[in-house]
Amino acid sequence: MGEGGRPFVHLNCAISLDGRLAFAGGKPAQLSGPDDRARVQRLRAGSDGIVVGVGTVLADDPSLRVHWELLDSPAGRNPTRICLDGRGRLPERARVLDGTAPTIVATTRAATRRYPAGVETVVAGPGPAVDLGVLLADLDGRGFRRLLVEGGASVISSFLRAGLVDLVTVYVAPVLIGGASAPSLMGGPESHGPTDWVELAREGLEPLDEGVLLTLRPRRVRGPPSRQGF
């Protein structure tokens, strides 16, 4: 259980050495090696829900299922896929809507979009951004105890700036992407100085594949939360 009647929130992502989540323009990058990929599958398998933003669905079209074959394990329960789609941009043919695992779309009163039968919706606030506090309270009421937030940059920023993250793991690959348009780990509002940044405390550092795995806990959040301005 996380703080204050909400699920425990674990944020996980993979970045390049220069802190990028993807290639120029958001083109997906396979940054993890085999051991990190297996680690992420274990995280997914141990979660009740996996959270991504509609930006990640548009860029990567992930299935967000557990790839049991990478775990040498018989297939088990798939966690619920939770997509933040405040304005109804989720493509009809997105894999998260394919019915192969439970899916919740978190949307807002600003959206009029209908989703396929079997996909649950949570209307979290007036919009255009999904109100994460409302969403987490709703998920808590549905019995979700552990969430894995996988990204992308805007969603990571919103969760961290709202102080809604309990644990962070980041796989850092020894590659440099560079340029100006490749998204970095944290999008959202600009930081103009140390009063705006998000501070984390290091809990672990271990070699993994060709890179390193960092385990951190958010220390404190300063500056305005970015509920509407991610």
Ligand SMILES: NC(=O)c1ccc[n+]([C@@H]2O[C@H](COP(=O)([O-])OP(=O)(O)OC[C@H]3O[C@@H](n4cnc5c(N)ncnc54)[C@H](OP(=O)(O)O)[C@@H]3O)[C@@H](O)[C@H]2O)c1
């Ligand atoms: N390396 C990794 O581990 C990893 C993991 C995941 C993604 N990625 C990369 O990340 C990139 C996508 O990142 P992104 O920043 O463009 O998209 P994103 O964070 O996946 O999604 C952002 C979108 O979600 C919607 N949203 C609704 N409520 C929100 C809230 N409270 N906070 C934030 N977003 C909210 C907004 O769209 P609406 O206004 O339409 O609702 C927003 O534009 C891709 O390049 C992908 O490949 C990398």
